[in-house]
Amino acid sequence: xxxxxxxxxxxxxxxxxxxxxxxxxxxxxxxxxxxxxxxxxxxxxxxxxxxxxxxxxxxxxxxxxxxxxxxxxxxxxxxxxxxxxxxxxxxxxxxxxxxxxxxxxx
Amino acid sequence: xxxxxxxxxxxxxxxxxxxxxxxxxxxxxxxxxxxxxxxxxxxxxxxxxxxxxxxxxxxxxxxxxxxxxxxxxxxxxxxxxxxxxxxxxxxxxxxxxxxxxxxxxxxxxxxxxxxxxxxxxxxxxxxxxxxxxxxxxxxxxxxxxxxxxxxxxxxxxxxxxxxxxxxxxxxxxxxxxxxxxxxxxxxxxxxxxxxxxxxxxxxxxxxxxxxxxxxxxxxxxxxxxxxxxxxxxxxxxxxxxxxxxxxxxxxxxxxxxxxxxxxxxxxxxxxxxxxxxxxxxxxxxxxxxxxxxxxxxxxxxxxxxxxxxxxxxxxxxxxxxxxxxxxxxxxxxxxxxxxxxxxxxxxxxxxxxxxxxxxxxxxxxxxxxxxxxxxxxxxxxxxxxxxxxxxxxxxxxxxxxxxxxxxxxxxxxxxxxxxxxxxxxxxxxxxxxxxxxxxxxxxxxxxxxxxxxxxxxxxxxxxxxxxxxxxxxxxxxxxxxxxxxxxxxxxxxxxxxxxxxxxxxxxxxxxxxxxxxxxxxxxxxxxxxxxxxxxxxxxxxxxxxxxxxxxxxxxxxxxxxxxxxxxxxxxxxxxxxxxxxxxxxxxxxxxxxxxxxxxxxxxxxxxxxxxxxxxxxxxxxxxxxxxxxxxxxxxxxxxxxxxxx
Numbered sequence: 009x010x011x012x013x014x015x016x017x018x019x020x021x022x023x024x025x026x027x028x029x030x031x032x033x034x035x036x037x038x039x040x041x042x043x044x045x046x047x048x049x050x051x052x053x054x055x056x057x058x059x060x061x062x063x064x065x066x067x068x069x070x071x072x073x074x075x076x077x078x079x080x081x082x083x084x085x086x087x088x089x090x091x092x093x094x095x096x097x098x099x100x101x102x103x104x105x106x107x108x109x110x111x112x113x114x
Numbered sequence: 115x116x117x118x119x120x121x122x123x124x125x126x127x128x129x130x131x132x133x134x135x136x137x138x139x140x141x142x143x144x145x146x147x148x149x150x151x152x153x154x155x156x157x158x159x160x161x162x163x164x165x166x167x168x169x170x171x172x173x174x175x176x177x178x179x180x181x182x183x184x185x186x187x188x189x190x191x192x193x194x195x196x197x198x199x200x201x202x203x204x205x206x207x208x209x210x211x212x213x214x215x216x217x218x219x220x221x222x223x224x225x226x227x228x229x230x231x232x233x234x235x236x237x238x239x240x241x242x243x244x245x246x247x248x249x250x251x252x253x254x255x256x257x258x259x260x261x262x263x264x265x266x267x268x269x270x271x272x273x274x275x276x277x278x279x280x281x282x283x284x285x286x287x288x289x290x291x292x293x294x295x296x297x298x299x300x301x302x303x304x305x306x307x308x309x310x311x312x313x314x315x316x317x318x319x320x321x322x323x324x325x326x327x328x329x330x331x332x333x334x335x336x337x338x339x340x341x342x343x344x345x346x347x348x349x350x351x352x353x354x355x356x357x358x359x360x361x362x363x364x365x366x367x368x369x370x371x372x373x374x375x376x377x378x379x380x381x382x383x384x385x386x387x388x389x390x391x392x393x394x395x396x397x398x399x400x401x402x403x404x405x406x407x408x409x410x411x412x413x414x415x416x417x418x419x420x421x422x423x424x425x426x427x428x429x430x431x432x433x434x435x436x437x438x439x440x441x442x443x444x445x446x447x448x449x450x451x452x453x454x455x456x457x458x459x460x461x462x463x464x465x466x467x468x469x470x471x472x473x474x475x476x477x478x479x480x481x482x483x484x485x486x487x488x489x490x491x492x493x494x495x496x497x498x499x500x501x502x503x504x505x506x507x508x509x510x511x512x513x514x515x516x517x518x519x520x521x522x523x524x525x526x527x528x529x530x531x532x533x534x535x536x537x538x539x540x541x542x543x544x545x546x547x548x549x550x551x552x553x554x555x556x557x558x559x560x561x562x563x564x565x566x567x568x569x570x571x572x573x574x575x576x577x578x579x580x581x582x583x584x585x586x587x588x589x590x591x592x593x594x595x596x597x598x599x600x601x602x603x604x605x606x607x608x609x610x611x612x613x614x615x616x617x618x619x620x621x622x623x624x625x626x627x628x629x630x631x632x633x634x635x636x637x638x639x640x641x642x643x644x645x646x647x648x649x650x651x652x653x654x655x656x657x658x659x660x661x662x663x664x665x666x667x668x669x670x671x672x673x674x675x676x677x678x679x680x681x682x683x684x685x686x687x688x689x690x691x692x693x694x695x696x697x698x699x700x701x702x703x704x705x706x707x708x709x710x711x712x713x714x715x716x717x718x719x720x721x722x723x724x725x726x727x728x729x730x731x732x733x734x735x736x737x738x739x740x741x742x743x744x745x746x747x748x749x750x751x752x753x754x755x756x757x758x759x
Contacts, residue, residue: 033745036738036741037738037741037742037745040738045737045738106736106737106738107736107738109735109736109737110734110735110736111735112733112735113733113734113735113736
């Protein structure tokens with residue numbers, strides 16, 4: 009625990025970002041629901057965003073912060089499309105469980 | 115070898131000699147669909163006569179055949195193609211040799227066109243016939259007029275195509291189309307030689323202009339090794355054995371008689387089959403120095419002359435006799451070339467063109483009168499029924515066996531004299547072949563025109579129409595008198611052909627081998643006497659034998675059977691080439707195709723599909739599985755990265 013308190017703000021932010029990202033990966037791999045998987049994707053994105061913004065602050069370079077704006081924009085669009093796809097899939101198949109969506113099996 | 119100057123002239127008219135028959139062919143082939151032989155024949159004959167007229171005008175206006183110095187008339191038509199260093203112009207030129215051939219091809223061609231109107235008057239598609247015939251004329255003229263070996267090759271292939279088309283003209287019979295195919299395939303084998311010669315020219319001389327090739331031999335300083343010249347000369351000769359029907363490629367010519375008879379006369383006797391000799395004559399300075407090759411040519415020529423003459427002795431089909439006679443005479447011409455006398459060969463080409471065209475047209479008239487019967491044993495006593503055909507056929511027979519003062523006498527005597535000058539043994543060998551000619555020709559003539567009529571057709575035979583007999587009469591006159599262009603020392607010593615040929619090498623003069631040992635006049639008289647006496651004796655013997663013959667059936671003796679069956683050469687080729695090839699193909703299809711190529715493909719196919727099946731196990735369709743692969747891969751990448759740095 010002591011190391012936690014010895015970290016600088018930047019380090020702390022990065023560790024938090026990594027935790028968020030790992031949570032997202034775990035959720036994406038472990039949960040079966042499509043909606044949860046989507047949420048986990050967003051979680052991963054935000055973990056990365058956090059890392060970017062803290063590095064940006066650390067280096068005093070605004071490029072990272074500017075990139076985040078783009079990522080957020082893309083994430084919003086992606087969420088909209090993915091959700092509408094899920095809605096469509098639900099209407100068609102009556103489920104959004106990823107285990108049931110196996111049409112691409114080779 | 116020394117070089118002298120020659121006069122160069124130019125004329126744009128030359129291209130029309132080729133274009134006019136080509137246009138005639140196009141009109142008949144594309145526009146004319148009339149079944150009237152007079153319309154189709156009229157167009158064809160007009161084109162042919164116009165080409166003859168233009169040829170005459172061009173030759174005499176530029177005094178190509180009457181000048182003391184060498185004249186070359188050119189027409190720089192267009193550049194055919196030019197790629198890198200290979201530059202092929204399509205230019206035409208007329209040297210005296212070409213001029214002689216021009217007159218033969220267009221002149222005799224025109225006569226045969228006229229004859230064909232009568233001969234083909236009952237045919238279903240005369241327009242097709244005359245279209246082919248004009249196309250042949252056009253291709254033949256490209257062959258002899260072109261100043262470039264590539265152009266010669268174009269004509270060479272063109273006449274081959276027309277020969278194929280015309281042999282199989284009556285394509286509904288399997289036999290005819292097979293004969294056409296045989297001619298085509300056999301000639302392809304010969305054409306390989308032409309291609310080799312062409313490639314050698316481009317590779318080592320950088321040009322295929324006949325003039326440049328001839329000049330290159332003459333320049334003497336050439337660093338070219340002799341085998342290059344051997345390749346060029348041997349290649350052309352090899353091609354000549356195909357087109358001009360020599361051993362081993364002569365087998366197509368007798369079969370080519372399946373075509374209409376005027377075709378046999380024009381293509382397979384008078385013009386196309388002599389093209390090998392003409393091309394060799396134009397390139398003679400190459401050959402003059404290659405003694406080994408000349409000896410081979412001589413041996414092949416004389417063997418062909420013998421083989422064909424022996425085969426002709428027992429043939430029953432009138433056209434087959436004439437076909438083998440043609441092969442035999444072509445052998446004479448090659449023997450003359452081998453003996454170092456291209457002028458004698460060319461002279462024999464011209465006289466032979468006249469009397470052999472006449473013989474074939476006469477045979478066509480007989481066949482016409484006999485209602486398509488060709489068997490000599492079914493004829494007999496036709497001289498009463500077909501007087502004009504009989505007289506002209508008799509004149510042609512006299513010419514071919516060399517009755518003194520006919521055209522064949524002069525040309526054959528010249529060849530024999532030249533052969534004697536190169537070696538007396540060669541003379542006696544050729545004399546034997548010449549005497550055989552007398553025997554089988556008289557057999558053919560006697561069986562057809564003397565004795566008793568042996569069938570109903572022979573009894574009711576009728577003389578052909580004027581359209582057919584008029585060309586016969588003109589050719590008979592030519593057969594009698596065309597020999598006076600070149601006569602022996604002891605009879606007026608006229609040497610037109612000798613001059614024409616030696617003027618055709620662009621000022622290059624080739625040393626005469628035979629000139630060293632000149633013949634005495636006594637010797638010359640002896641040779642002439644011996645040849646004529648033996649020929650006439652054999653002819654008389656043959657006449658006696660066949661005019662009194664009672665039993666008409668195939669001979670039984672061993673040699674007679676051998677001769678009648680053409681020495682089994684066709685059967686031999688069938689086994690050696692056709693069967694062997696078929697057997698090879700079967701062997702390879704069964705063994706190589708099935709067990710090697712097929713099996714390799716099967717292994718490839720099975721491997722691919724098995725690999726696909728294995729890989730598809732990972733392809734579950736579940737997004738989360740893929741996400742696992744991704745996460746796992748990233749983790750490995752991270753670990754490796756950690757470990758490396």
